[in-house]
Amino acid sequence: xxxxxxxxxxxxxxxxxxxxxxxxxxxxxxxxxxxxxxxxxxxxxxxxxxxxxxxxxxxxxxxxxxxxxxxxxxxxxxxxxxxxxxxxxxxxxxxxxxxxxxxxxxxxxxxxxxxxxxxxxxxxxxxxxxxxxxxxxxxxxxxxxxxxxxxxxxxxxxxxxxxxxxxxxxxxxxxxxxxxxxxxxxxxxxxxxxxxxxxxxxxxxxxxxxxxx
Numbered sequence: 272x273x274x275x276x277x278x279x280x281x282x283x284x285x286x287x288x289x290x291x292x293x294x295x296x297x298x299x300x301x302x303x304x305x306x307x308x309x310x311x312x313x314x315x316x317x318x319x320x321x322x323x324x325x326x327x328x329x330x331x332x333x334x335x336x337x338x339x340x341x342x343x344x345x346x347x348x349x350x351x352x353x354x355x356x357x358x359x360x361x362x363x364x365x366x367x368x369x370x371x372x373x374x375x376x377x378x379x380x381x382x383x384x385x386x387x388x389x390x391x392x393x394x395x396x397x398x399x400x401x402x403x404x405x406x407x408x409x410x411x412x413x414x415x416x417x418x419x420x421x422x423x424x425x426x427x428x429x430x431x432x433x434x435x436x437x438x439x440x441x442x443x444x445x446x447x448x449x450x451x452x453x454x455x456x457x458x459x460x461x462x463x464x465x466x467x468x469x470x471x472x473x474x475x476x477x478x479x480x481x482x483x484x
Contacts, residue, residue, distance in 0.1 A: 275299060276300050276301065278318055280292055280318045281306070281319050281341070285320070285321040292304060294457065294465060316472075316478075321355055321357040324356075342373055345450050350475045351449065351450050352451045353450075355456055356419075360372040366421065367380065376447060378425040379424055380423045381424050390419055392417065395455075398434050401431070401432060405471060406467065409463055425442060431445055441454070
């Protein structure tokens with residue numbers, strides 16, 4: 272696919288890779304499933320998917336030699352999208368097992384407070400709190416699909432893009448430079464999810480063009 276944005280989906284044993292790779296391909300990305308650092312060569316953006324526990328995710332990233340390369344990728348300002356567990360591990364630590372996580376964003380992942388059910392499973396509205404190209408063409412309050420019991424609490428409110436309520440409100444989307452995080456699963460969220468992934472790929476294309484200029 273000549274000229275397409277090249278997106279690496281990290282395979283670290285914490286996700287079903289099929290849905291996210293198919294969704295990214297559907298919005299025009301050239302997708303590679305990457306399970307070792309060498310796979311990041313020639314890549315424009317990294318997607319960190321994931322379901323499961325933070326501790327095992329960190330162990331698997333370490334075992335596959337991806338921990339430091341992923342930190343370096345984000346800290347260098349290259350585009351990265353974390354989804355669900357992949358969003359949570361971007362922060363400094365997690366209350367799920369009280370483990371240290373990547374630490375590329377400031378804050379801690381906590382269990383959802385006053386949640387009527389755990390895990391929080393199903394469709395829920397995402398309420399955008401500041402304008403951002405990631406949500407272009409997506410109505411405020413649009414429904415996306417969630418499966419989780421924990422969510423990050425960012426230290427810096429300026430990175431917050433959206434809230435969702437399940438018990439108390441929690442932060443369901445963030446953006447810090449070219450680093451993005453989503454607590455919901457866009458790849459399982461029908462047309463709205465595909466639109467968001469298309470927006471992400473568009474942002475990556477812009478970033479890649481700027482770097483080449």
